[in-house]
């Protein structure tokens with residue numbers, strides 16, 4: 001089992017975080033473009049719509065890369081003194097975060113390229129669940145740092161292969 005995360009894993013974690021944040025902040029263009037696609041069958045090539053599609057595809061590729069590193073190396077153990085229930089919650093959160101980091105862009109791609117409204121609905125629900133889980137994940141990171149006073153937050157900052 002590794003002691004921590006590599007530099008590449010840490011860069012990927014924060015880069016993917018920044019790109020996902022951008023997707024949430026700049027979604028107006030794609031939402032409008034998608035409504036017009038469903039209505040007229042025409043692709044809107046406005047800058048914001050194209051940005052959403054390309055950033056989303058980049059996220060998907062980076063997540064596949066990130067997961068392949070994790071599958072090869074495994075993950076560092078959580079602190080021994082951490083309550084079992086918290087460890088379980090952290091593991092489950094990480095698994096569902098990975099699933100959503102794939103489901104959100106894949107449902108978006110199907111919605112956009114097949115003009116599928118049902119895939120659009122899946123995309124909207126999945127992105128909302130992603131947002132809630134990221135909130136839980138963030139709360140967990142703060143809890144580790146300020147309540148348990150562990151080195152877990154540190155691990156996603158300083159490489160320790």
Ligand code: HEM
Pocket residue numbers: 020023024027030031034035052053055056057059101104105106107108109110111112113120121123124127
């Ligand atoms: C992790 C990556 C992605 C995130 C976090 C994300 C996030 C979002 C958000 C927040 C919205 C606004 C939903 C709303 O209006 O309530 C949206 C809409 C949309 N996104 Fe994405 N997206 C991602 C990837 C993609 C990809 C790769 C595509 C493929 C082209 C895509 C296509 C769409 C479409 C078509 C809509 C409009 C759906 C609708 O209004 O029903 N998204 N996305």
Ligand code: HEM
Pocket residue numbers: 009013016017020021070075076078094095097098101134137138141152153154155156
């Ligand atoms: C889009 C947002 C985010 C996603 C999808 C995400 C996802 C993940 C995942 C899947 C892991 C497990 C390790 C791995 O396989 O890479 C992880 C670890 C971690 N994340 Fe995030 N994260 C996000 C944002 C944040 C934020 C905002 C913080 C804190 C400010 C944070 C702090 C951490 C820490 C400290 C770890 C290490 C946990 C450990 O060592 O067990 N993450 N993140």
